[in-house]
Amino acid sequence: MRLGSGAFAASCVAIEVLGVAIFLRGFFPAPVRSSSRTEHRAEPPAPEPAAGARSNWTKLPPPLFNKVVIVLIDALRDDFVFGSKGVKYMPYTSYLVEKGASHSFVAEAKPPTVTMPRIKALMTGSLPGFVDVIRNLNSPALLEDSVIRQAKAAGKRVIFYGDETWVKLFPKHFVEYDGTTSFFVSDYTEVDDNVTRHLDTVLKRGDWDMLILHYLGLDHIGHISGPNSPLIGRKLSEMDSILMKIHTSLLSKERETLSPSLLVLCGDHGMSETGSHGASSTEEVSTPLILISSSFERRPGDIRHPKRVQQTDLAATLAIGLGLPIPKDSVGSLLFPVVEGKPVREQLRFLHLNTVQLSKLLQENMPSYEKDPGFEQFKMAEKLHGNWVKLHLEENRSDILLSLGTKVLRQYLGALKTLSLSLSTQVAQYDIYSMAVGTVVVLEVLTLLLLSTPQALRRGADLEVPLRSPVFSLLFYLVFLVLSAIHVIVCTSATNSCYLCSLPWLVAGGLMVLVSALLCAIVSTLTRTVIESTLLRKNAALPSSRWSEMDLLLMLGTAGHVLSLGASSFVEEEHQTWYFLVNTLCLALSQETCRSCFPGDDSKPQHSVHMLQDSAVYRAPILHRAGHASPSSEALGGHTRWAILASPWLVLACCRLLRSLNQTGVQGAHRPDLGLWLTSSDHKVELSGLAALSLLVIFLLVQRGCSLVSRAALALGLLGVFCYRAAIGNVLFPWQPGNKGFSKGIIEARFVYVFVLGILFTGTKDLLKSQVIAADFKIKTVGLWEIYSGLVLLAALLLRPHNLPVLAFSLLIQTVMTKFIWKPLRHDAAEITVMHYWFGQAFFYFQGNSNNIATIDISAGFVGLDTYMEIPATFLTVFGTYVGPVLWASHLAHFLSSEASSGPALSRACFCYALICSVPVATYLILVTSLRYHLFIWSVFSPKLLYEGMHLLITAALCALFTAADQNNRAGPIQRWTLEMGGS
Amino acid sequence: MKDTDIKRLLYAHLLCIFSIILSIFIPSVFLENFSILETHLMWLCICSVFVTAVNLVLYLVVKPNISSKRNSLSHKVTRILKCCIYFLMSCFSFHVIFVLYGAPLIELVLETFSFAVLLSTFTTVPCLCLLGPNIKAWLRVFSRNGVTSIWENSLQITTISSFVGAWLGAFPIPLDWERPWQVWPISCTLGATFGYVAGLVISPLWIYWNRKQLTYKNN
């Protein structure tokens, strides 16, 4: 089968995406789940163990509290309450913590410290898998068992005010709710007022059993100005007064009803020193958890330090407190201080219920549960418990009963701790089989790519993919049989859950076919390469082209980057690697420009050192360089010469400016940067000016390649971008400096979308036209440029205003490099591709991205949408995040096709691009597999894995674009190209 | 090319290495609590001064270059002035390059500048000694095949290895080992020094190794 090298590369990347998807499915373990979760019938509660005697207590114990109020303050860090800030700004809460009837804890949130998984953890007591981070963007209804589901089943009335996520997670669970959107992160008063305004009436009414309030303001302040902002103090005081209001009202209600109620103050996650969250630093995982109830006994002068507990413990505690069954998937243990005041029999009953639930979960998730130390402890405790109940029922009120009671208690607490721990670690079980299959697919594709590199790069257009040669069909069937046998063996003997085994047989079989076909393709390519190389060696010593310094730098830099991914700090600070590489590239380019502008003694062989031995090898590059440089340097006028000399330095200066725009990574993230300065509300005027200037520069740089119609569309579109930003309040109009009400800017954004689609449509039309009507590559170039400018317009809309200079500088650098470096110095298509890749990566970080989930700008997904729509929002967010690589790659497509000899250049570039993107992915899969027990696997390596996977998907799309753009160049231009090569 | 030339080169290079070693040990005799890491700036200055001095002495003693035809005093003075200006210019341009590479613009200016001075000492000073303030000659030496003597060849090697050392020295900065030498610019200065020393060691050996294949055409 013959394939163009572009199409070949594109299909290779597509297969790699499949492999990475399988790997990801195996790598991110399915969370611990109770198997009986589909049926939600109420199981009878475990009866009290009684060791032969008949216990009369088989029902669930009655609720401890009449009413429960949960005040969840988003991003409430532990030191905001327990630290000096708490003393200063939250006097009432600190009083309750220190002297009141309360129990306070520091609840540890497991990463990812993002709101939705944390709400799930609080309410279900289970540990959501890492995949939930991605699903945080669209929170579907929670299927698992939760306290709220149990409360609803028990006929309790639950009221909720606050973040809309809850309403989506628990649809139809609340008798009354008011969801506020966290749409405008810049708003931190209205979101909270929307919650508080209901408070007075709802507290007065008292016709509810559970009230949940989720305050978002603190989180928003953190995102805007960090944890040390003066706004934090004000917000904490506001929260303190709200807590006081609720508490006093609850106390007065209690006086009427004489049954205690529970007030819970908690945070879903903390806040890092920059005010963001998502990772696993101490500041992000430590949240306060304060339980306040008049039923808690507190002797005066009893000072306790908040104990560290798990966030998941709250679900079990709430369930017990409300007299509900504990959620099935909960891995948490009861917070014992809550039941401490109860009679011993009740305490033991509560602990027993919790242990039974945990051990059930353990049985369902671990095949060898009986050997688990927690389970053994539980069995022991249950036996002792039975003895205790027997003694108790015999009305034995001796000391034996008391001492046995404390012993049972201790045994239960130990069992709870061990069970909870082993269940939490159960989450970190990897599905090695799926991971291995995914890695094998990716590695096979990479090997195939690497093996066909010489063929693709040297001969240009076509590649032979030998799939149907009869010699290999035997090998194919053999490999297929062996793989199927392995699959059957693995799946029948697997102990823990395995994704591939759960697939239908047909799909798994298809996968096996793919793996064996790839293997055969590799073997046949390898044999052919070997045969050809021996033939070549026999024929003659062809002058092997030596690599220039630039090639060496590009190779070594790329390889160095790939290797650096093995160190967690280099992953965290990957932007530094790219900035460093791009800077070095610019310096190397400046050296090359010097060399070509001042040929010096280079072309005069009489001055050269003669390496006598390999003079034959040495002469070739001299000729080659002379052939390259002399005509260009002679043709250059004085001005262009200086422009060529200056352009690498201009690019360097631009990169330095961009670098200080957004500090990213972990070490540098807290440093003040220009972006923060611009986004602060005091500098709105400067931001507006800068945004307008950037838009102007973007227009000037992009319009030159467009047709007249799309030029007008571009101008209107960019104007629309500014109007959109003004409408949502990011920037100001010079004639309208006042602060009028903000809207969502739906109309403005949709106005821009119309132009984006229009320009993209024109570009596609031109491309198609050039494909139908002969090979007029002018039309094609214009078409590609129009697609590129459509993407630029979309990027201008999605990027936040302080990032518009990034876009402008990216266009500027592209223009300068095209005009003064790539064209005059006549770089190879492969070199240009690698440079584009490097710059694309650097711009990914210039725009403020990092390898941390927290830096994804989700607001891009809401531009122009008034409700959350999954597909467009995901697409927009992904595009907004990967603007840099996408724009550079589409610029590459245009640049290479605009060159006269574009025939194989574009497909070669496509091949190079595919290769250079898949090498890091394949290496990273192996690295991550070997580092899967590393301390930072969740906080550093896993997010990077997601980024890499997404990058590969985008690469696949870009390669498809390259191939589509290249399609029409198949027939005619090859001859033209060969003619030209012959002529030069 | 004679073996004596290579021997002289080797001795000259050993002297340079010796001066760097001295710059580490001599100050600790006179100064209290001197150490490379804690009083890094001090060490940078001392090292630069030592290396410059040794280079100048070598230049005066060995005189590897055929001195120019005109030997008037005014010519000498302008030459020395020119050398100083070139040196300063190289310091400033290195400083600019470091800032472009991401060195902080305002904080640590002194550290960055002393690193620039050190790197200039390793690269520009030998160039000035050997080639004089003559840009054409510099370009010739650093173009692909332009060296005309073992001195120039070793100059090429030491200069490039100093640059590569400084470049490699930046790698440990992002690592989270929390070592004192990971602070900007210590790892880079150490890298440059190691690179320089390595170049000094390697270049005579390399030239000796390839002495059969190397022929320099003097004009």
Ligand SMILES: [Zn+2]
């Ligand atoms: Zn949150």
Ligand SMILES: [Zn+2]
């Ligand atoms: Zn947040």
